Amino acid sequence: MRRLIYLVFLLEFAITLNAQTSSTAKPEEYRLYGKVFDAKTQERLFGASVVAMPLKRGTVSKENGTYSLMLPKGEYEIQVRFVGYRSKSVRVVLNADKELNFTLESDAIETEEVIISTDREKEKLMESSQSLDVMTKEDLDKHRGQTFGESLKNLAGVSVLQTGVSIAKPVVRGLHSQRVVIINSGVRQEGQQWGAEHAPEIDPFSPSEIQVLKGASSVLYGSDAIGGVIRLVPKPLPSSQLFAGEFSLNAFSNNRQGAVSGFLEGGFDNGFGWRIQGSFRKAGDYAAPNYTLANSGFQEQDFSASLGLSRDFGRMTLYFSRFNTELGIFSGAHISNTTDLVNAILRGAPASQPAFSYTINFPKQAITHYLLSIHGEFPLRIGRIETNYGWQYNDRREFDLHRGRRRATPEDPPAYNLNLWTYNGEIKFHHQPIGEFIGTLGVSGSKQFNVNSGDAYLIPNFEAYTVGIFLFEEFVRENWTLNAGLRYDYRSQIAYTFPGSRFLQANAQRDFQTFTLCSGIIYQLFSNLSLSFNLGTAWRPPSINELYSYGVHHGTAQFEIGDSTLNIEKSLSLDGILRYETSRVSTEIAIYHNLISGFIYLFPLSEPTVTFRGAFPSFRYQQADTRLYGIDASVKWSILSDLRLDATLSVVRADNLQTNEPIYQMPSDRLTLLAHYHLNDVGLFKSNFIELGATLVRRQYRYPTLPQPETLPPFFPDENTYRDYLRLIVQPPAGYALFNVSAGTQVSIGKQSFVINLSVQNLFNRQYRDYLSRFRYFADDAGRNIVLRLNVPIGKT
Amino acid sequence: MQNKKFNSLFLIRAALVVSFFVVGCSKDPANPSNPGNESETITTFKLRFVQEDDTTRVFEAQWRDLDGQGPNPPTISGFSLPANKSFKGTVKVLDETKNPVVDLTEEIEKEAEAHQFFYIVSGANLTIEYDDEDSNGKPIGLEIMATTAGSSSGTLRVILKHEATKNTTISVPSTDGDTDLDIVLPVRIQ
Numbered sequence: 001m002r003r004l005i006y007l008v009f010l011l012e013f014a015i016t017l018n019a020q021t022s023s024t025a026k027p028e029e030y031r032l033y034g035k036v037f038d039a040k041t042q043e044r045l046f047g048a049s050v051v052a053m054p055l056k057r058g059t060v061s062k063e064n065g066t067y068s069l070m071l072p073k074g075e076y077e078i079q080v081r082f083v084g085y086r087s088k089s090v091r092v093v094l095n096a097d098k099e100l101n102f103t104l105e106s107d108a109i110e111t112e113e114v115i116i117s118t119d120r121e122k123e124k125l126m127e128s129s130q131s132l133d134v135m136t137k138e139d140l141d142k143h144r145g146q147t148f149g150e151s152l153k154n155l156a157g158v159s160v161l162q163t164g165v166s167i168a169k170p171v172v173r174g175l176h177s178q179r180v181v182i183i184n185s186g187v188r189q190e191g192q193q194w195g196a197e198h199a200p201e202i203d204p205f206s207p208s209e210i211q212v213l214k215g216a217s218s219v220l221y222g223s224d225a226i227g228g229v230i231r232l233v234p235k236p237l238p239s240s241q242l243f244a245g246e247f248s249l250n251a252f253s254n255n256r257q258g259a260v261s262g263f264l265e266g267g268f269d270n271g272f273g274w275r276i277q278g279s280f281r282k283a284g285d286y287a288a289p290n291y292t293l294a295n296s297g298f299q300e301q302d303f304s305a306s307l308g309l310s311r312d313f314g315r316m317t318l319y320f321s322r323f324n325t326e327l328g329i330f331s332g333a334h335i336s337n338t339t340d341l342v343n344a345i346l347r348g349a350p351a352s353q354p355a356f357s358y359t360i361n362f363p364k365q366a367i368t369h370y371l372l373s374i375h376g377e378f379p380l381r382i383g384r385i386e387t388n389y390g391w392q393y394n395d396r397r398e399f400d401l402h403r404g405r406r407r408a409t410p411e412d413p414p415a416y417n418l419n420l421w422t423y424n425g426e427i428k429f430h431h432q433p434i435g436e437f438i439g440t441l442g443v444s445g446s447k448q449f450n451v452n453s454g455d456a457y458l459i460p461n462f463e464a465y466t467v468g469i470f471l472f473e474e475f476v477r478e479n480w481t482l483n484a485g486l487r488y489d490y491r492s493q494i495a496y497t498f499p500g501s502r503f504l505q506a507n508a509q510r511d512f513q514t515f516t517l518c519s520g521i522i523y524q525l526f527s528n529l530s531l532s533f534n535l536g537t538a539w540r541p542p543s544i545n546e547l548y549s550y551g552v553h554h555g556t557a558q559f560e561i562g563d564s565t566l567n568i569e570k571s572l573s574l575d576g577i578l579r580y581e582t583s584r585v586s587t588e589i590a591i592y593h594n595l596i597s598g599f600i601y602l603f604p605l606s607e608p609t610v611t612f613r614g615a616f617p618s619f620r621y622q623q624a625d626t627r628l629y630g631i632d633a634s635v636k637w638s639i640l641s642d643l644r645l646d647a648t649l650s651v652v653r654a655d656n657l658q659t660n661e662p663i664y665q666m667p668s669d670r671l672t673l674l675a676h677y678h679l680n681d682v683g684l685f686k687s688n689f690i691e692l693g694a695t696l697v698r699r700q701y702r703y704p705t706l707p708q709p710e711t712l713p714p715f716f717p718d719e720n721t722y723r724d725y726l727r728l729i730v731q732p733p734a735g736y737a738l739f740n741v742s743a744g745t746q747v748s749i750g751k752q753s754f755v756i757n758l759s760v761q762n763l764f765n766r767q768y769r770d771y772l773s774r775f776r777y778f779a780d781d782a783g784r785n786i787v788l789r790l791n792v793p794i795g796k797t
Numbered sequence: 798m799q800n801k802k803f804n805s806l807f808l809i810r811a812a813l814v815v816s817f818f819v820v821g822c823s824k825d826p827a828n829p830s831n832p833g834n835e836s837e838t839i840t841t842f843k844l845r846f847v848q849e850d851d852t853t854r855v856f857e858a859q860w861r862d863l864d865g866q867g868p869n870p871p872t873i874s875g876f877s878l879p880a881n882k883s884f885k886g887t888v889k890v891l892d893e894t895k896n897p898v899v900d901l902t903e904e905i906e907k908e909a910e911a912h913q914f915f916y917i918v919s920g921a922n923l924t925i926e927y928d929d930e931d932s933n934g935k936p937i938g939l940e941i942m943a944t945t946a947g948s949s950s951g952t953l954r955v956i957l958k959h960e961a962t963k964n965t966t967i968s969v970p971s972t973d974g975d976t977d978l979d980i981v982l983p984v985r986i987q
Contacts (some may be wrong), residue, residue, distance in 0.1 A: 334975070336975040336976040336977070337976045337979055339956075339970075339976065339979060340972075340975070340976050343972040343973075344972075347972060351972070351973035351974075352973065401975065402959075402975065610870065610871065611862065612838070612839045612840065612842070612860070612862055612871070612978055612979075612980060613839075613976055613977065613978060613979055614956075614976055614978075614979030614980075615979075718954070
C-alpha cells in the first residue's frame with residue numbers, strides 16, 4: 001500500500017519537476033538538504049515529500065531518509081508530508097547551502113491532541129515580533145454558526161461589542177470599528193464599519209483560518225490599523241487532481257437557529273483549482289433566561305466562489321463573495337427620548353415580551369456586501385511580486401420603526417440607505433535575500449464613494465482617494481530577527497452637502513497625510529523560549545460620521561454632533577512578548593502600551609438638545625491624548641497525554657490623559673478557562689473528547705462620570721429624569737461567570753466519517769449583562785443555548 | 798507553448814468573469830454629489846383654549862421649531878389665563894417644513910387608538926381633564942377641559958405617546974411605547 005503511495009508521490013513530483021524545466025535560464029541556486037526522521041523511533045523515513053512553496057519544487061526522501069533540493073536564493077516555506085504522519089512546514093531563508101532535518105509525528109496515536117514538534121515550536125517562537133493569535137479550522141469549527149465576531153471572543157485580548165446575538169464586532173485590545181482592519185481574501189473589508197451596530201459583512205463559515213495581529217500595524221496594512229488587524233485566510237485552492245468538500249449542519253436551541261453550509265472544491269493536475277462555498281442561517285428571537293427579546297431574529301445567506309491557477313509563472317486566484325443578511329433590531333432598544341430611555345433602564349426588563357417568532361419586523365437592517373478580489377503571486381529571479389485587486393459594494397438599508405411619526409410599512413423606502421463602493425489595488429515586491437535581509441516594498445491605492453439613497457442622511461455622500469507606499473525589511477539570524485518598516489500615506493476626501501444639513505453647509509474637502517514606522521526584534525533566548533519587542537505606529541483619518549454627524553442615535557438616545565475640524569488620530573504602541581513552547585506547553589504573554597494622540601471620542605456636552613420629542617443629552621466628537629495598556633496572555637498546557645488545560649487572560653486599561661478619566665466602554669477584565677479531556681476510541685467513535693469551559697468577567701469599575709449641567713435650559717421637560725440619565729448611562733453592569741460544556745466525536749462508517757459536536761453554552765442559564773452589550777440598558781444577554789453541530793467531509797481533503 | 802496558450806486563455810476568461818461581476822452587480826454608481834430627500838417631522842404644536850363662559854375669549858399657546866433638530870432653539874409662547882375660569886382646549890400638530898403645511902392632527906385622530914396626549918402641570922393652579930375618547934372608550938387628549946384657580950405661574954408639559962398602553966390618569970404618561978412629542982409651555986394665571 002505504502003509503495004503505491006510513494007509511486008503516486010513520485011509521479012506527482014515528476015510532473016512538477018517537468019513543469020519546472022520549462023522555466024528558462026536559472027539564477028544561482030543553493031542546496032537545501034537533510035534527513036527526515038520519525039519523532040518517536042528516530043527511524044529514517046523513506047518516501048516523505050519535501051516541497052518548497054511557493055515555488056512548488058519538491059523531492060522525495062530516499063531510503064536512508066535523506067533529501068536534497070536545489071533552489072534559487074529566496075524565502076521558502078518547506079512542507080514535509082508523509083502518509084500516516086502529521087505534515088509540517090518550516091520557513092527558511094536560503095542564501096547559502098543549508099541543512100535542515102525534519103522529525104515527523106505519527107498521527108495514528110495522538111489524534112486531536114496538540115503536540116507541537118520542535119521545528120513548529122521554533123517557527124512559533126520566531127513568527128512575529130507582534131502579538132499574533134491564530135484560530136485554526138478546528139478552533140473555528142467549534143464556533144461555526146455563530147457570528148464572525150463572536151467566534152473570536154475566546155482569544156486573548158479580543159472581546160466583542162454586541163448588539164444582540166446577530167451583530168457582533170470584534171474589539172482588539174479595547175479598540176474596535178474603524179480602529180481594527182479586517183483583511184478578507186487579501187482585501188481590506190470596507191462597509192460602514194464606523195457604526196458600533198454595523199457588524200463586519202463576513203460569512204462566518206468561509207474562512208479556514210483567522211489570524212489576529214494585535215497592536216498598531218499601519219506600516220503593512222495602512223490607515224486604521226490602530227487596535228490591530230484581523231486576517232481571514234481562505235483555504236488554499238487545490239492545484240492537483242482532487243475532488244472534495246464538506247457539508248455541515250448546525251442547530252441552536254436558544255433562538256431556534258438552523259444553519260447549513262458547505263463547500264465543494266476540485267483541482268486538476270494542470271494547476272487549476274476551484275471552490276464554491278455557501279451558507280444559510282435562519283434564526284428567530286433569542287431568549288434571555290426570563291424572556292424573549294422581540295424582533296431579534298435574522299436570516300443570512302452567503303455565497304462565494306474562487307478559481308485559481310498555479311503554474312511555474314506563479315499563482316493567480318479569483319475570489320468572489322456575496323453576503324446578504326436581514327436582521328431585526330430588538331424593539332425594546334428603540335428609544336424616542338431621554339425620558340423613555342430612563343424609563344426603560346429603570347423598568348429592568350423589556351415592556352413587551354411577546355412569544356417566540358421568526359418574523360423580522362421594524363426596526364431592521366438589510367445588508368448586502370459584494371467582494372471581488374484577484375490575487376496574484378509571480379516569482380521572479382530577483383524576488384517575488386504579489387498583487388491584490390479588490391472591488392467591493394456595500395448596500396446597507398436601515399428601516400426605522402417610524403417614518404416621521406407614522407409607523408413604517410413594508411412599502412416605505414428605508415430610513416437610511418448607504419451605498420459604498422470601494423476599489424483597492426496593491427502591488428508588493430518581496431525581494432530576494434540581500435545578505436541576511438529579506439523584505440518587501442509595496443504601493444497601494446484606493447478609491448471609495450458613498451451615496452445615500454434612503455429617506456434621510458446618517459452621513460453625507462462622499463468620495464475618498466488614498467495612496468500609500470511602504471518598505472519593510474527583516475534581518476534574520478539564527479537566534480534573532482530584527483525588523484523595521486516605514487510608510488507614507490495620503491488621503492483626500494470630499495464630503496457633499498445635502499438638503500437640511502445643519503452642519504455641512506458646503507462641500508468640504510479634507511486632505512490627510514502621514515508617515516508611520518515600525519520596528520521589532522525577536523530574540524530566541526533558549527530553544528523553547530523567545531522574547532520580542534515591537535514598536536509600531538498607526539494612524540487613521542477622522543471617519544465621516546465623526547466629522548459630520550448631526551442627529552439622534554435612537555439606540556442610546558444621544559444627540560451626536562460631529563466636528564469638521566478634527567484631525568488624524570495617531571498611535572504609538574510598544575509591545576513586549578514572551579513565548580514559551582515545548583511539546584507540552586504553549587504560552588504567549590504580551591504586555592502592551594498604546595499611546596494615542598488625538599483619540600476621537602464622544603464627549604458629553606453639559607447642555608442637552610431640546611427637540612419636539614423632548615430633550616436629548618448632547619455629545620460632541622472630540623480629540624484627546626489617550627493611553628491604553630494591558631496584558632493578553634494565553635497558555636495551553638497538556639498536563640497528561642489526554643488532558644489539556646487552556647487559559648486566556650485579557651486585561652486592558654484606558655485613560656484620557658487630558659481629563660485623567662477612564663475611557664468609556666472599555667472591555668472588562670476577562671479570564672477564560674478550558675479543560676479538554678481526550679477519551680479513548682470506542683468502536684466506531686474516534687477522536688472523542690469532552691470539554692468544560694468557564695468565562696469569568698469582572699465588573700468594569702473604571703468608567704467616566706458625566707458632568708451635571710449647572711443650569712438646564714428653560715422649559716426643559718424633566719429635570720430629575722435628566723439627572724437619572726447621567727447616572728445610569730455610564731453605570732457598568734455586574735460581573736458574571738458563565739460555564740460551557742461540550743463533547744465531540746468522529747464516527748467512521750466505511751470510508752465516510754461524520755464529526756459530531758454537542759455543546760451547551762451558558763449551562764446554568766445565568767442572567768447577566770455584558771458591559772459591551774449595546775442592549776445592556778434594556779435586556780439581559782442570551783440564556784442557555786444547546787448547540788448541535790454535524791460536519792461531513794466529502795471525498796479526500 | 799501549449800501552456801502559454803492556456804494561460805492567456807485563462808486570463809481572458811478571468812477578465813471576462815471580473816467585468817461581468819463588476820458591471821453586473823453594481824448599478825452604475827450614483828453621483829455622490831446628488832442631494833436626496835427629507836422625511837416628515839413635527840415642527841409645531843398649538844393648544845387653543847376657548848373660555849367656557851365667553852367664547853369670544855380665546856387663548857393660544859404655541860411651541861414651534863421650524864428647523865427640527867437644527868441649531869436654532871424653538872420659539873415658545875405660553876398661556877396667560879384669567880383665574881377661576883374653565884376652558885375648552887383643542888390641539889393642533891403641524892409639519893410646517895412642507896408646502897403646503899401638513900396637518901398631522903388628522904393622522905392622530907385616524908389612529909386614535911394608538912395615540913394619547915398627557916398633560917402635566919407644575920407650579921400653576923391649573924387642572925386638566927380629557928374631553929374625548931377613542932373607539933375603545935380610552936382618552937386621546939386632542940380635546941381637553943381646563944380649569945384655573947388662583948393667581949400662580951408654572952409650566953404645562955405635553956407628551957404625545959405612540960403605541961403605548963393607554964393610561965386614564967392624564968398626568969401619568971405610560972412608560973412604554975414611543976414618544977412623538979414632549980414639550981414644555983409656560984403658564985401664568987392672574
